[in-house]
Amino acid sequence: MGTFVDRADELATLEEQFVSDEASMVIIYGRRRVGKTALITEFLKERRGLYFLATEESEEQNRFAFQKEAAAFCEDDLLAQVTVDNWDILFDRLTQGSQKTVIALDEFQYLGKANPAFPSIFQRIWDTMLSKRNVMVILCGSLISLMESQTLSYSSPLYGRRTAQIRMKQIPFRFYHEFFSQNLDRRALVERYSVTGGVPKYIESFKEPTDIYQAIANKVLNPNSYLFDEPNFLLSKEVVEAGSYFSILKAIAAGRRKGGEIASALRVKQTNLSKYLKVLERLDVLTRDVPVTELNPEKSKKGLYRITDNYLKFWFSFLFPNRGLLETGRSSEVLSIIEKSFIDRQVAFAYEDICRDRLWDASLQGLLPFKVNRVGSWWGAADVELDVVGLSTEEGRAVFGECKFWKSPVGVNVLNHLEEQASKALKTSAFGPYRDSPQYVLFSISGFTAELREVALRRGDVSLLE
Numbered sequence: 001m002g003t004f005v006d007r008a009d010e011l012a013t014l015e016e017q018f019v020s021d022e023a024s025m026v027i028i029y030g031r032r033r034v035g036k037t038a039l040i041t042e043f044l045k046e047r048r049g050l051y052f053l054a055t056e057e058s059e060e061q062n063r064f065a066f067q068k069e070a071a072a073f074c075e076d077d078l079l080a081q082v083t084v085d086n087w088d089i090l091f092d093r094l095t096q097g098s099q100k101t102v103i104a105l106d107e108f109q110y111l112g113k114a115n116p117a118f119p120s121i122f123q124r125i126w127d128t129m130l131s132k133r134n135v136m137v138i139l140c141g142s143l144i145s146l147m148e149s150q151t152l153s154y155s156s157p158l159y160g161r162r163t164a165q166i167r168m169k170q171i172p173f174r175f176y177h178e179f180f181s182q183n184l185d186r187r188a189l190v191e192r193y194s195v196t197g198g199v200p201k202y203i204e205s206f207k208e209p210t211d212i213y214q215a216i217a218n219k220v221l222n223p224n225s226y227l228f229d230e231p232n233f234l235l236s237k238e239v240v241e242a243g244s245y246f247s248i249l250k251a252i253a254a255g256r257r258k259g260g261e262i263a264s265a266l267r268v269k270q271t272n273l274s275k276y277l278k279v280l281e282r283l284d285v286l287t288r289d290v291p292v293t294e295l296n297p298e299k300s301k302k303g304l305y306r307i308t309d310n311y312l313k314f315w316f317s318f319l320f321p322n323r324g325l326l327e328t329g330r331s332s333e334v335l336s337i338i339e340k341s342f343i344d345r346q347v348a349f350a351y352e353d354i355c356r357d358r359l360w361d362a363s364l365q366g367l368l369p370f371k372v373n374r375v376g377s378w379w380g381a382a383d384v385e386l387d388v389v390g391l392s393t394e395e396g397r398a399v400f401g402e403c404k405f406w407k408s409p410v411g412v413n414v415l416n417h418l419e420e421q422a423s424k425a426l427k428t429s430a431f432g433p434y435r436d437s438p439q440y441v442l443f444s445i446s447g448f449t450a451e452l453r454e455v456a457l458r459r460g461d462v463s464l465l466e
Contacts, residue, residue, distance in 0.1 A: 027166070037140070104138040108147070217331065234312075248273065249286075400439070
């Protein structure tokens with residue numbers, strides 16, 4: 001059993017639904033391996049509940065398996081032996097009595113895939129039986145597109161029945177250290193996070209106390225590892241034309257982040273890409289970044305696409321372009337390629353994301369003289385690119401940040417450079433409402449020089465965060 005970390009908000013939502021006086025139906029969905037089953041298992045530890053994992057077999061096979069689980073749960077030998085040809089009997093037997101019962105159907109989408117009418121069948125069972133009983137139903141699934149169409153969309157028979165929904169996201173970096181029993185320093189944690197992201201299953205694979213490159217060799221470049229071909233499995237389950245999505249992600253991983261650049265790399269019209277890009281955004285694979293000052297992000301023409309899933313970014317940056325080497329047993333050559341640019345192409349970008357989250361935390365903890373309500377990055381003027389920018393729309397103030405994943409401590413020269421960049425940005429119309437008393441924050445994985453610490457102590461507008 002893996003380590004259970006975070007998920008306090010999700011558990012609180014489930015608890016709230018459980019103590020409700022009325023029947024409840026909770027939809028839990030999110031990408032594979034993000035921890036949905038672990039959440040349900042943790043929730044069911046001290047509660048009367050049945051957990052059932054649906055498979056891609058026929059509806060009849062699933063119903064037979066569910067019958068066996070229900071019979072064991074109810075300690076009903078007769079139910080285990082009789083022939084049951086409908087679901088109503090099983091749900092009726094499970095929900096007899098006054099005690100609250102939890103019924104968790106994991107990979108629910110496979111039931112609807114085996115029989116497209118199943119959501120309608122379950123809707124009838126809910127409306128006529130379960131909604132009137134002391135029951136909490138959890139419908140969980142890892143195929144986002146199918147879960148949305150079967151349980152959440154307006155066209156779904158189950159639309160309007162849910163009492164809560166939880167879209168499982170990756171675990172934030174601030175909880176990452178809790179997965180590791182040994183004391184890894186922050187540098188080692190960031191390096192691992194840059195590959196695994198906040199996906200618990202991936203993190204568990206990287207828990208051995210080896211150096212990062214040895215971990216990559218053992219757990220990623222090894223053809224027998226599940227991570228070796230994970231993106232193929234993830235995307236082929238969600239989309240048709242997986243090859244088109246692969247080409248898009250390869251282009252973005254190579255640094256082509258504008259829509260026009262991606263289209264040019266694929267030699268297609270940009271208008272032909274929009275549907276693919278929207279699907280990848282909906283699946284939490286891509287994010288379209290815009291400068292933090294943009295008032296209408298959806299309409300902004302300054303959007304840049306970024307692979308949000310750290311492992312997918314790593315895989316499309318280093319494994320997919322070198323699959324010929326990997327397939328002919330030359331993994332050591334691929335590892336050499338990774339070692340040369342891992343920090344600049346992978347870790348530095350993950351560290352920027354971590355620093356943006358850190359700014360949110362610093363604001364909430366009162367480490368800044370004002371609360372920010374928008375955090376992102378900024379680009380605009382020809383030679384200006386700012387890693388981290390936080391805005392307070394209420395106070396009309398901005399904080400400018402720079403992140404350095406260096407081996408040596410950060411010095412005053414980095415602060416001087418940040419101030420120069422911020423000064424240029426503040427002269428643009430985008431920062432018109434935010435020109436009052438700018439703040440500066442520097443993030444460094446290797447700490448700061450004594451000189452810079454002295455400057456920060458002397459000034460009230462500079463914060464240093466490690």
